[in-house]
Ligand SMILES: Nc1ncnc2c1ncn2[C@@H]1O[C@H](COP(=O)(O)OP(=O)(O)O)[C@@H](O)[C@H]1O
């Protein structure tokens with residue numbers, strides 16, 4: 001092909017290439033160009049490239065042509081700026097055009113690819129999307145470089161731990177994120193094959209530390225990020241388990257309570273049967289003993305024996321009465337009840353007893369307590385039991401504090417009976433609501449008081465618990481629903 005034709009074709013190709021290419025002399029004079037012309041005013045008379053293209057009076061800083069002139073090799077320069085005519089980011093490549101051992105001219109190519117700009121935009125868009133994705137994930141996401149510096153920390157991680165995202169990124173080290181040597185253990189497992197494959201860790205239960213030192217149980221999925229074979233970072237996705245654990249505990253407690261009420265129901269049947277059988281003969285024993293004592297002149301020894309029979313029979317009578325109460329013999333009689341009044345009335349029945357002689361009663365009764373629908377008699381029985389238990393526990397001088405209030409949720413009333421007695425050891429505490437459980441000596445306690453209390457409160461749709469630590473007294477807390485209409489089911493159903 002003839003050279004002229006080739007040259008003409010090459011020039012066309014250059015035009016088609018649509019990139020600025022120019023040829024300058026070692027003195028920076030513009031010798032030839034394609035693409036550049038489009039940028040230049042038609043009347044451009046300025047000979048130097050820096051004048052006509054960049055509008056400068058002198059050679060540009062870091063001019064790649066200058067480097068080519070200095071060492072004879074191609075050079076590149078990234079220009080993050082503008083020309084006289086347009087702005088943008090582009091690369092200038094400069095190549096020496098040699099002629100008989102020296103540099104005759106320098107070819108400069110400008111790669112401000114619009115495609116590249118598009119790619120960058122795309123890249124920053126997808127980066128923003130990924131950032132959004134991580135930030136809005138429901139689980140915590142945390143990544144660290146191999147020095148432990150946190151490089152990703154999302155909103156969920158911030159919420160769980162109490163650190164702000166900025167704070168964690170600036171100050172937190174992954175080693176301080178876990179309790180004790182947790183971070184080491186995570187790395188050991190990540191590097192092992194045994195916990196989900198090398199570089200991976202699945203569903204690891206570990207404790208993280210919140211900003212204030214709070215221990216946060218988490219379930220962690222983690223991975224090492226590699227570049228080739230080199231570990232460059234770690235990333236962890238974790239789920240805060242506190243809510244789940246809380247729910248589990250609540251469920252276990254409910255199950256325990258259910259079990260307790262089932263046990264009570266079947267014991268109730270038995271107790272009711274026995275109590276029924278005993279009630280009449282006991283009545284006769286008491287009646288006839290009293291008659292003999294009243295109507296006959298008896299020797300002292302005989303009288304003492306009969307008194308003993310009467311006392312023991314009366315004790316049996318008390319147990320039978322409690323058994324019957326326990327078996328829910330008494331039908332609920334629902335009527336509007338003012339709990340403060342029930343407390344006052346019950347107190348008036350007990351405070352004059354010898355047991356209460358050295359006991360100070362402190363009342364904090366909410367004056368605006370709503371009237372609730374309940375069986376006043378039964379609730380009085382509940383209060384009586386709690387007061388007597390407290391006084392028996394105090395056993396001497398002490399204080400009983402009685403508080404009524406409305407729950408924070410506004411749908412329950414709360415009764416607290418607190419004493420400064422010896423408290424209840426943990427192994428005893430879990431049994432106190434069980435029927436026939438007592439720590440009192442024979443004749444003093446039947447072990448039925450609190451199980452009756454439990455039953456009554458449960459039948460009113462409420463709940464009761466005891467908080468106590470040995471040496472720190474005991475508090476019984478009762479919650480009763482304000483809107484309670486009728487007993488759940490038939491109160492006598494257990495009697496068959
Ligand atoms: N206020 C209290 N302080 C310490 N222990 C208590 C208190 N109330 C109950 N208890 C414990 O709970 C047990 C069960 O109480 P209860 O069911 O009323 O039966 P009882 O009073 O007949 O023993 C008691 O024996 C006692 O050990």
Ligand SMILES: [Mg+2]
Pocket residue numbers: 385388389445447448449450
């Ligand atoms: Mg008791």
